[in-house]
Amino acid sequence: MIRVRKPAEPPEVLQTKGERARRSMSTAYSRAPRSYQKGKRTFEFDSSLYAHETVKQALIAAQHGKCAFCESPFEHISYGDVEHLRPKGGWRQEEGEPLNQPGYYWLAYEWSNLFVSCTLCNQQFKENLFPLQTPARRARSHKEDVTAEDPLLLDPSVDDPEAFISFREEVPYAVDGNARGEVTIHTLGLRREKLAERRREHLGHVRALKNLIKIGQQPYAEEAREILQRMQQDSRQYAAMTRAFLR
Numbered sequence: 001m002i003r004v005r006k007p008a009e010p011p012e013v014l015q016t017k018g019e020r021a022r023r024s025m026s027t028a029y030s031r032a033p034r035s036y037q038k039g040k041r042t043f044e045f046d047s048s049l050y051a052h053e054t055v056k057q058a059l060i061a062a063q064h065g066k067c068a069f070c071e072s073p074f075e076h077i078s079y080g081d082v083e084h085l086r087p088k089g090g091w092r093q094e095e096g097e098p099l100n101q102p103g104y105y106w107l108a109y110e111w112s113n114l115f116v117s118c119t120l121c122n123q124q125f126k127e128n129l130f131p132l133q134t135p136a137r138r139a140r141s142h143k144e145d146v147t148a149e150d151p152l153l154l155d156p157s158v159d160d161p162e163a164f165i166s167f168r169e170e171v172p173y174a175v176d177g178n179a180r181g182e183v184t185i186h187t188l189g190l191r192r193e194k195l196a197e198r199r200r201e202h203l204g205h206v207r208a209l210k211n212l213i214k215i216g217q218q219p220y221a222e223e224a225r226e227i228l229q230r231m232q233q234d235s236r237q238y239a240a241m242t243r244a245f246l247r
C-alpha cells in the first residue's frame with residue numbers, strides 16, 4: 001500500500017449529479033432517521049455516478065493502474081471495483097457482527113471516499129468493515145462529523161501507508177506493532193497466500209538485480225541499477241515492498 005494522490009478537483013459528475021443525490025438522501029434521512037437506522041428503509045446507490053467512467057479513469061490514473069490496497073496491477077485482467085473506503089450501505093466494526101445501518105450514505109459520491117481496488121481486496125476481504133479505535137466516535141449520519149472519527153483502516157489518500165506497514169521479505173508487518181497497520185493488513189487480507197506468491201516472485205527479480213549490482217560487472221551492473229530505480233517508483237507493482245527491501 002502506498003500513498004494515493006488524487007487530483008484535488010473531483011470529477012464533474014460527482015460535483016453535479018453526485019451532489020444532488022447526496023442532498024436528496026440527506027433530506028430523506030432527516031425525515032425518517034429511525035426507519036433508516038432500523039433498516040426498514042434503505043438507500044439505493046447509483047453506480048453509474050460513483051463508478052462513472054470519468055471517476056474510474058481518474059482513480060486508475062492516480063493509482064497507476066494498481067489496486068489502492070494490495071498494489072497489484074489489475075487493468076489487464078479486470079475492470080477493478082470502485083470502492084468506498086467508508087462503506088456506503090452499512091458498516092461493521094468487526095467481522096461477523098450484523099451489518100449496521102445506514103452506512104456512510106452521504107459519502108457515496110464523495111471523491112475523497114473513493115478508490116479503485118482489485119476484486120479480492122474489496123469483495124473477499126474489506127467488504128463492509130470500517131473499524132474505529134473509538135467506536136463511540138462514529139459518524140452515524142450526514143449531521144455528524146467524520147473528521148472526529150479515529151479509523152483503524154489506513155486511508156491511502158490521507159495517511160502515508162509506508163509509515164505504518166513495512167515488509168520482511170514479502171511479508172507485510174505493522175511498523176512497531178502499530179494497531180492501524182495491523183488492522184489494515186488483516187482487514188484487507190494483505191498476507192493472503194496468492195498475493196504473497198506474487199510478491200515473492202517479484203522479490204526474486206529484485207534480489208537478482210541487487211546481486212548483479214554487487215558483482216559490479218559492467219555494463220550489466222549499471223543496467224541493473226537503472227531497472228531497480230524504476231521498480232521503486234510509485235507506478236510499479238509492489239513499490240512499497242521493493243522500497244522496503246532495498247532500504
Ligand SMILES: [Zn+2]
Pocket residue numbers: 067068069070071072117118119120121122
Ligand atoms: Zn487488491
